[in-house]
Amino acid sequence: MRALEPWVEAPLATFLAESSARLTLLMTSAGQVVAQHGFTRAFDVMSAAALGAAIMASTDELARLMEVPAFHALSHQGAHYGLFLSGFDTPRGRWIGLVVFGPESSLGLVQLFFQRMVADLVTVAPGPEPTGQVLGEDFEDELNASLRTLFGQ
């Protein structure tokens, strides 16, 4: 498990221990990775973050078209693995969690402990970050630094 900010580590570690999730990705709604567990390659985590954020954006747009409240979470169940994707609000803005779990866990367990992790994150999160340019001149440097942190490279 690797996280860009230390305060994310304890809630995420508890979630991983209790849910037995295989892969977990926490990201901002813009797709910027905050923490990851289980991914071994930077390319995978970047793709997963981009796709997860895109799915949540599409779902939000569908809800808007249908004039219904936004969907908080969605899940897919495959033959061996399940996928859980959920957005949630933190003092640092809206985040997205992407979780892949195997037969040693279940959607119910993932949902249960995901909710607890969100509550823990909200409790321990520092205040909002100062606003700045999303894509500043040094965005690529920041991205590369983030990936180095997340993969220890």
Add this chain to the structure above:
Amino acid sequence: MQDLAVALESITRVHGVRGAMVVSVSDGLVVAESLMEDIDGAPIAALTASLATRLRRTTEAAGRRQPTFLHLRADTGTVLAVPSSGDLLVVAIGEQDVNVGLARLEMLHLAERGI
């Protein structure tokens, strides 16, 4: 689903039972429930399904067929579970002094007649 809710009430009528539900074992999600207002069914479903799965693997490892009844006794309450056909589990949560024998019979009755 309406029939199922009625059927669950035969379990919740037992002395000491605070709620009964049908749970999907593989998902750990609630299929139907009849619970007291202060009880959240989602954690019961997730945790009981997980425990039942682990005990099924244990009995298999012991060379025994899968359990027909599970009973977790705790300081201030009790969780009972009866696997039904397919992937379903009948679950009841009760007080410490719940009538386990009667609750078990009602749960077995529901499980055996098919959900």
Add this chain to the structure above:
Amino acid sequence: MRSGGAMTDDIRVMTAQLAADPASMVFLPLGEALRQRGQLEAAEKVAVSGLGRYPESADAHDLYARILGDGGQLEQAFDEWDIALRLDPEHVGAHKGIGFLYFVAGDLERALSHLETAARTLPEDAGAQAALARVKETLARQPTGNGDLSGDGAGVLDVPPLDVDGADPARLFAGLEGAEDGLILLDTRGLRLGGGLTSPDGTEVADAVSAHLAGVSQEAGRTARLLGLGSWISLAAESPDGHLFMVAPTTETLLLVVRERSVPLGRLAVVTERAATVARSWLEGLR
């Protein structure tokens, strides 16, 4: 699973209490809880910090000695228990600890003396009684002790670390109903400590079942705790081929009893509780 979860909660609460009031004596149960969980580094910090404030507390020296003992630092553990006895000559924990160290060092006479004092001071302490009985039994077979310890306890203890293999797990449940087949004591890692189990077709399945049960205690504890039911007491499963009954004799162990379906669950609960008492005494005697 005490559940693992409930223990974690206890530790959290006690840690918060100690942080709020560093002079609190809560460091004693906190250090012991951490030791029981195998978090020896954290337990040692708590104990040393407590000793800094209460250097004349025999209980604090006893706690530190047990932590050192678990870490295999037996010579230092002896010194701490020795200090505890100087502060409180009737300290049961220190007598048991030093008695144990003399026993593993082969000085049965001194072990007997300390354990007799412990058993006399606190007759209801099953661990002290069990250890005393074991030393007497060993003495009866081998009446001359030749320990390495010097008389004042300052000598070097060249003894093996605490190890459950040092006892006789095969005889753990001797005398109990189904002692040879149908009783398993295992640790939290799913390793069998004692007992045995075969399947209905006669296959030995004790180790496989133990492996599957590795996390059951934690899972049962988590379920009870998160559903607001407190700590778990027992877990029973009925199968068409027999009944399974589980309890946690200590925070680090799980006991499984398996019987034919004709044995009522109520009777199985009694059998399991008896076996749990035996297991607790056996485990305590190892310390």
